[in-house]
Amino acid sequence: MSTGDRAERIRSLLTAALSPTLLELTDESALHAGHEGAKSGGSHFRLKIVSARFDGLRLVMRHRLVYDSVHDMMHTEIHALAITALAPSEL
Numbered sequence: 001m002s003t004g005d006r007a008e009r010i011r012s013l014l015t016a017a018l019s020p021t022l023l024e025l026t027d028e029s030a031l032h033a034g035h036e037g038a039k040s041g042g043s044h045f046r047l048k049i050v051s052a053r054f055d056g057l058r059l060v061m062r063h064r065l066v067y068d069s070v071h072d073m074m075h076t077e078i079h080a081l082a083i084t085a086l087a088p089s090e091l
Helices: 003-018 059-069
Strands: 022-027 043-050 078-086
Touching (some): 003 022, 003 043, 003 059, 059 078
Antiparallel strands (some): 022 043
């Protein structure tokens, strides 16, 4: 699966689970060429996501919602995911 296909699948899963008002996903895999995770085929992504589902939640719970949404892809198709998760009121 290409990283473009992975990115689209990630976007789709996050949209279905969290109905974000903003979702910016950047593939940073090229920055990690030669890294162990890159060797195994896992991609590195940076995510900025804004969702009303994050209202009133601590950072760790916001990250848990994101990770739960892409759980099946973690450690196989996604090696690393850097997350910025905000509630709409925090913009």
